[in-house]
Amino acid sequence: MNFYAGIDGGGTKTELAAIDERGAALCQVRGTSTNPHTVGFDKAFMELTSIFKTFLEQPQLIGRKCLGICLGMSGIDHEDERLRLTAFLKEELQRLRAPSPFEIRTEGEIALMAALGRPYGLQIIAGTGSIVYGFLPDEPRARAGGWGHLLGDEGSGYRLGLEALRLTAREFDRAGLAAPRCAPMEEAAEGASSVGAAPVAPQAASEGAEKLPPPGEAAAVPGSAGSGAAGLAASVREALGLHTPEDLKRWVYAPGTDKAAIAAVAETAIRACEAGDPDARRIVADEAANLAATTAGLLRHRPAFAEGDAVLGGSIFGHSPSFREAFAQALAAEFPKLRLVDGAGGRSAAEGAALLARQIFGGA
Numbered sequence: 001m002n003f004y005a006g007i008d009g010g011g012t013k014t015e016l017a018a019i020d021e022r023g024a025a026l027c028q029v030r031g032t033s034t035n036p037h038t039v040g041f042d043k044a045f046m047e048l049t050s051i052f053k054t055f056l057e058q059p060q061l062i063g064r065k066c067l068g069i070c071l072g073m074s075g076i077d078h079e080d081e082r083l084r085l086t087a088f089l090k091e092e093l094q095r096l097r098a099p100s101p102f103e104i105r106t107e108g109e110i111a112l113m114a115a116l117g118r119p120y121g122l123q124i125i126a127g128t129g130s131i132v133y134g135f136l137p138d139e140p141r142a143r144a145g146g147w148g149h150l151l152g153d154e155g156s157g158y159r160l161g162l163e164a165l166r167l168t169a170r171e172f173d174r175a176g177l178a179a180p181r182c183a184p185m186e187e188a189a190e191g192a193s194s195v196g197a198a199p200v201a202p203q204a205a206s207e208g209a210e211k212l213p214p215p216g217e218a219a220a221v222p223g224s225a226g227s228g229a230a231g232l233a234a235s236v237r238e239a240l241g242l243h244t245p246e247d248l249k250r251w252v253y254a255p256g257t258d259k260a261a262i263a264a265v266a267e268t269a270i271r272a273c274e275a276g277d278p279d280a281r282r283i284v285a286d287e288a289a290n291l292a293a294t295t296a297g298l299l300r301h302r303p304a305f306a307e308g309d310a311v312l313g314g315s316i317f318g319h320s321p322s323f324r325e326a327f328a329q330a331l332a333a334e335f336p337k338l339r340l341v342d343g344a345g346g347r348s349a350a351e352g353a354a355l356l357a358r359q360i361f362g363g364a
Contacts, residue, residue: 002065004362005055005100006353007048008110009034009073011128012157012260012315014047016055017350021067023358025351027060035075037148038128038259044075045088049096056098068361069102070353072110074129077146103360106141107349108133113359114352115311115343122305122338124295126323127314128263130156132295134305142305144298145291149259155291155327157316161265163283164236165252171233172245231277232269239268270320285326292330299335306335313343 003018003026014034018026031051034044055061069089076085082104093099108123112135120135130153134142149158242248251257272280299306317324328340347355 002067003061004067004354004357005069006110006350006355006357007051007069007071007073008107008349008353009044009048009071009076010107011035011038011074012263014051015348015350016051017348017354018055018058018061018066019351019354019358021358021362023355025347027055027058028348028350029055029058033128033260034073036081037075041084045092048088049092052092052096052098056096066098066100068357069100070110070357070360071102071104072107072349072353073104074107076104077106101361103357105353105356106133107131109135110353110356111313111343111349112311112352113356114347114349115313115341116309117355119356119359121308122295122298122310123343124291124310124312124317124327125314126155126157126291126312126316128157128260129153130159130291130294130314130316132291132298134298134302136304139304142298142302145294149262152294154294155287155316155323156314157263157266158259159287159290160269160283160316161262163287164232164265164269164280165248165262167279167283168233168236168242169245169248172248232272232280232283235268235272235277236265239265266316267319270316270323273320273322281322284320284323288323288326289330292327296331296334299331299338305338307337309339309341311341311343313349317342318344 001020001022003020005016005018008015008017011033014031015028016031017028020026029051031047031054033039034047034051036044038044039047071085071089073085076082085104089102093102105119107125108131109119111125112121112123113119120137123133123135125131125133129146129149131146132144145152145154147153149156153159236242240247240251242251269280269283273284295310312324312327317327324340331338343349
């Protein structure tokens with residue numbers, strides 16, 4: 001029996017899954033980001049090559065032929081991007097001796113296929129970044145958000161992580177500790193070690209610099225009795241190994257601190273939120289409301305989606321019940337007939353892509 005393959009390419013991780021001709025799962029492999037706007041086209045294509053090699057070596061696929069591949073790739077939206085990816089895939093699959101027909105779709109379509117068994121409906125993604133997609137048969141695609149981390153990404157891991165870091169900076173100021181010296185961003189990054197996708201502790205602070213107390217102990221903030229210093233800000237300091245304002249500035253502006261590294265701080269914010277920290281709860285609620293406002297804008301413009309299924313996808317919906325609840329409450333009054341579906345409850349998005357490949361190339 002042969003197989004179909006599907007790729008879910010994201011801003012933090014990439015997954016490639018295989019299903020057999022009946023739709024049963026065979027295997028799945030994982031790699032790092034293949035979003036060209038996060039890591040660049042060259043690095044994205046190198047990672048795809050590595051993932052394909054690992055995938056084709058899986059024992060479940062030995063002796064089987066790939067009948068078709070479907071790719072749902074974040075960061076591949078414009079025609080020139082699709083053409084560049086198409087040219088790479090044709091050459092690389094031939095070089096790997098695995099020539100297969102393939103089709104490039106959106107991350108929204110493969111997530112809908114995974115959750116609903118069909119590539120249409122409303123898809124709301126809150127992962128490293130955020131976007132809202134709408135698909136209906138024989139109608140133009142609807143889209144809201146997806147502006148990237150500089151202009152948008154409301155409700156995303158990046159935005160949650162950034163707000164947690166901003167809170168940490170404010171706590172340094174409110175504690176009355178030495179502020180980072182005024183310097184250009186390039187100087188702030190001088191001497192900093194390269195930081196990968198996962199946050200790492202900064203280098204030791206310069207001798208004699210003032211420090212916050214150990215994480216978990218409240219700093220003496222005038223007029224506040226140390227309120228908040230033992231909450232989210234302290235958790236961020238502990239997670240990143242920050243002791244001084246210079247540490248925070250050095251970590252944020254280090255050459256290797258990319259979008260994924262900032263987004264990884266969201267894990268700390270979500271954990272603090274679910275534990276009841278008021279600062280974290282406010283950040284999570286605000287970002288959920290912001291993403292709900294983006295979704296509401298699409299629903300007002302395309303009311304046909306307002307009485308259908310809306311699939312919630314991405315790691316933020318998957319890991320934060322508080323975020324899901326705040327998002328749902330923000331939409332409920334205006335759109336009471338919108339049905340929210342948990343995208344994490346069934347197949348993975350990569351398997352959804354494989355199912356879509358089966359539908360496209362196998363007529364299933």
